[in-house]
Amino acid sequence: MILSEKFWENKYKTNKIGWDLGEVSAPLKTYFDQLINKDLKILIPGGGNSYEAEYLFNNGFKNVYVVDLSKTALENIKKRVPNFPNSQLILGNFFDLNDTFDLAIEQTFFCAIDPNLREKYAYKMKDLLKSKGKLVGLLFDAKLNTDHPPFGGNRKEYTAYFESYFKMDVFTKCYNSFHNRQGMELFIKLTKN
Ligand SMILES: C[S@@+](CC[C@H](N)C(=O)[O-])C[C@H]1O[C@@H](n2cnc3c(N)ncnc32)[C@H](O)[C@@H]1O
Numbered sequence: 398m399i400l401s402e403k404f405w406e407n408k409y410k411t412n413k414i415g416w417d418l419g420e421v422s423a424p425l426k427t428y429f430d431q432l433i434n435k436d437l438k439i440l441i442p443g444g445g446n447s448y449e450a451e452y453l454f455n456n457g458f459k460n461v462y463v464v465d466l467s468k469t470a471l472e473n474i475k476k477r478v479p480n481f482p483n484s485q486l487i488l489g490n491f492f493d494l495n496d497t498f499d500l501a502i503e504q505t506f507f508c509a510i511d512p513n514l515r516e517k518y519a520y521k522m523k524d525l526l527k528s529k530g531k532l533v534g535l536l537f538d539a540k541l542n543t544d545h546p547p548f549g550g551n552r553k554e555y556t557a558y559f560e561s562y563f564k565m566d567v568f569t570k571c572y573n574s575f576h577n578r579q580g581m582e583l584f585i586k587l588t589k590n
Contacts, residue, residue, distance in 0.1 A: 400509070400510065400511060400546065401466075402466040402467070405465075405466045405467045405470075406466065406467045406468060406469060408467070409445075409446075409467045409469035409470050409473070410469055414445070414446070416445070416505045416509075416547065417445060417446055418448065418575055419448070420448050421448045421449050421451070421452040422448075422449065422504060422535070422574075422575055423573045423574070423575065424535060424571050424573050424574060424582075424584055425449050425502065425504060425533075425534065425535070426452060427573060428533055428586075429449075429452065429453060429456070429458075432458075435456075435457045435458050435459070436460060437458065437460060437499040437500050438460045438462070438497075438498045438499045438500070439453060439458060439460060439461045439462065439498060439499065439500045439501070439502065440462050440463075440464065440494075440496075440498040440500070440501045440502070440525060441461065441462065441463045441464075441501075441502045442464050442465075442491040442494075442501060442502075442503070442506050443464070443465055443466075443491060443505075443506030443509055443510075444463035444464070444465055444470070444474075444502075444506070445465060445467065445470045445505075446470050446473045446474065447463050447465075447470070447474055449502055449504065450463045450474060450478075450481070451474065451477055451478050451481075454478055454480075454481055455478070460485075461481075461485060462485045462486075462487060462496075462498070463485065463486055463487065464487040464488075464489055464490075464491050464494055465487075465488065466488070466489070466490060468488055471486040471487075471488055474486060491506070491518075491521065492514075492517065492521055494521075494525060496525065497525060497526065497527045497530070498525055498526055498527065498530060499526075499527055499530050499531070500526075500530060500531050500532075500533060501522060501525060501526060501530070501531070501532045501533070501534075502533060502534050503532060503533070503534030503535060503536065503585070504534050504535050505535070505537075505547065507536055508536070508537050508541065508546060508547040508548050508549070508550070509546040509547060509548075510546075510548075511548075512548045512550070515550075515555075515558050516558050518558070519558040519559050519562060519563075520562070522562075523562035523563070523589055526589045527589075528589060529588055529589060530588070530589045531566075531586060531587065531588050531589070532559075532563065532585065532586075532587045532589075533585065533586045533587075534584075534585060535571060535574070535578075535582045535583065535584060535585070536550065536555055536582065536583045536585055537549055537550060537578075537581055537582060537583075538550075538551055538552060538570065538581060538582060538583045539581040552568060552583060555568075555583075555585075556568070559587055562589060562590060563587035563588060563589055563590060564587065564588045564589075564590060565585075565587055566586040566587065566588055567584060567585060567586035568583060568584075568585050568586075568587075569583065569584060570582075570583060570584075571583060571584040572584075
């Protein structure tokens with residue numbers, strides 16, 4: 398299946414964005430609220446309309462980057478947060494990024510890529526994070542679809558991708574998921590080895 402730039406851009410253009418929460422997700426907000434260091438360089442890959450980027454930026458985290466294949470999604474962020482630096486809204490492919498970060502945030506991006514790329518995602522994430530950098534966020538713990546996103550998976554499968562590069566600090570059922578995702582998500586906090 399080709400999950401191209403056109404595929405995703407079309408979703409935003411036609412407003413077929415069922416994954417979009419319209420607000421910062423509670424589990425991520427809870428995590429953000431206990432971060433002390435506002436200088437952290439944070440990546441939100443496949444961030445889409447990224448209410449998380451907006452929340453972080455408006456709460457003093459100025460070093461936040463969103464990479465996404467959809468121009469419309471990035472423009473939407475800019476409309477809501479005019480001061481968000483253009484250079485931190487990267488129109489492009491996560492797998493082509495060439496930079497390093499302290500923290501990467503996952504939410505419905507991993508489930509949106511072709512499952513054949515999951516191993517590559519873990520490897521790329523390791524490369525993009527600085528030493529002791531963290532990958533934090535949510536992964537679906539549910540079967541979901543096999544021929545189009547969102548693609549499902551489970552803890553056992555995911556562990557196999559990440560365990561060689563990361564220490565699994567947290568990898569547990571999420572207790573405060575959005576109402577229609579309750580019981581279907583894992584909250585993860587992985588630290589690069
Ligand atoms: C299901 S949406 C999730 C958006 C956002 N994370 C959220 O929670 O609302 C998946 C997003 O990943 C983006 N995307 C898919 N493949 C990508 C890639 N290889 N590189 C960058 N962005 C990608 C899509 O354009 C889309 O915005």
